[in-house]
Amino acid sequence: MKPSRPSSRSRIGALLLALWLACCAAAPAAPPEPLAPDVVSSPPVSPPAALVIDRLPPDFPHGGEERTARDIDLIVVHSIGGPICKSGDVYFTPASGSAVFWRDWFIGEGGKSIHYVVGRDGDIAQQRPELRTAGHVSFGGVMTEVNRRSIGIELVNRGDGIEPFPEAQLNALSALVAEIAARYGLPPEALVTHAALDDRMQADCGGEPLRRNLDPGPLFPLKHVRVAIKSP
Template sequence: MSGLPAPDCRLAAKVVPSPNQGERRDARRPDMIVLHYTGMPGAASALQRLCNPLAEVSSHYLVLEDGRIFQLVPESARAWHAGVSNWAGDTDLNSASIGIEIVNPGHDGGYPDFPEAQVAATSALCADIAARWGIPPQRVLAHSDIAPRRKADPGEKFPWRRLHRDGVGHWVEPTPPGDGRAFARGDEGQPVQALQAMFAMYGYGLDVTGVFDEATEAVVRAFQRHFRQELVDGVADRSTLTTLRDLLRALPASAA
C-alpha cells in the first residue's frame, strides 16, 4: 500500500443515466454495498435492462468484463436493485445501500469465472465507496445474503477472499468441509435454534424457530456461497458452523 488516498472511481466511470431511481427514504446515507451479477448474456443487454423504465430495475454501477465501469444512478439517490430483502432487520435496503451489478451470465448462463480486470475494478470501486461513505467491511454483501430465498448472485465463484486481501469486505479463512455432525432440512431442536440465532446475529433475515426449514436451508446456502465456497449444499456441517462462529468472533465490538 502506498499510503496515498484511493482514487475516486466515479471519475473513471462512464455516466449512463438510468431513469429507475428515486430519493433515499428518510434521508438515509448509504451504509451498505450490495454486489450482484447481471444474469444476462452480456453487457449490452444488461445495460439496456438497467436503463429501461419498464423493467423498473437499476443499480448505481455496472462493471464490465474488461473492467470498465458505468455509473447509472448517483450514489446519493436510491437505485432499485435489492428487491424484497432483509439484513439485520432492515427491509428497505435500496435506501440503505449502493448496488453494483457485475456483468456475468450467472448460474443459468454457464457461470464463467469473473475476469481479473473485472474483479480488480470491482474491488477498487468497493474500496472507494466504502472509504467515502464509511461503510464497514461486514456491510459489503452479496445479493444472495440479503435475499437468500430468491437470489444466488454473485455466487460461489465470486472471489470474496481476493476482495478481502484488497481491504474490502469481511472474511475469515473457512474451515474445510469434513466429517462431523451436520444439520439439514427437517431437523429440529435446540441446536437448530442456536444455529438460526447465530445467523440472525450476523445479519441474515432468519426467524429463530428451532426447525431447519426451507428458509434456514436457503440462508445456509447463501452463507456458503459467500464464506465457504468449496461446497454449497445447504447443509450446516461442522465447517459451516465453525466458519460462522469465527466470523461472529471477528466482528467489531460495535457490530456484535
C-alpha cells in the first residue's frame, strides 16, 4: 500500500516536538540535593523516640552505693538472654516479657541490678537511679570499677545472634543513650557492650570453649546506636 502524505496537523505536531527537544531536552539537569552526612555514613535513623520511662516511687529503698555525676564515663549495654551450657549444647536463655517485667525481676533477684531495661516495643523501665551504682558487670577486662563508673542498660532480647533487635527498641535505646550522654558530656565511644568488657571463658561446652558473656550479641548495631550520641 502506498504510504499517505502526512497531514498539515501532524507536520505542525512534529515541528513543536522538534522545538521542545531543542529548547528543553538539552537544558542542564538541576543539581542533586546534597545528602545529609548521617545518610551517607550510617543507616537511616528514625526520629528519636519520646522518652517515656516507668520509674519506681521516689521513696523506693534502692541498693547500691552513692556516687556523683563526675564518676560516670561509660554506658554498658547488655541483653537479658545469654549463653549457658546445657547437656553439652550451647543454649540461650529465653527473654520474654516487658521492660517492667524484667525491672521487677531484677528487684526480686537481689544479686544483679541495672539502671534501665528497654523492651522490644521500646518500653523503658528504670530500676536504679543513675547516681547509685548497679551490679551489672563482674569483670571489666582492662577497665576497673566498671560498676562504679557506668550506667547499665539491659535490652530484652535473647542475645543469640538470631533474634533481631526491633526498630522500636533501637529507637528507644538511641533516645535514652543520647539523653544520658548529653547530660554527662560523654562521647559516642562511651557506649560499650558487655561482651567488649568481659572476654572470660566458661567451662567447655561439648568440647568447645564458650564465652561467659556475649551480650548483647552479634546482631546488636553498636555503631548505629552510637550515631545518636553527639560528641560533646
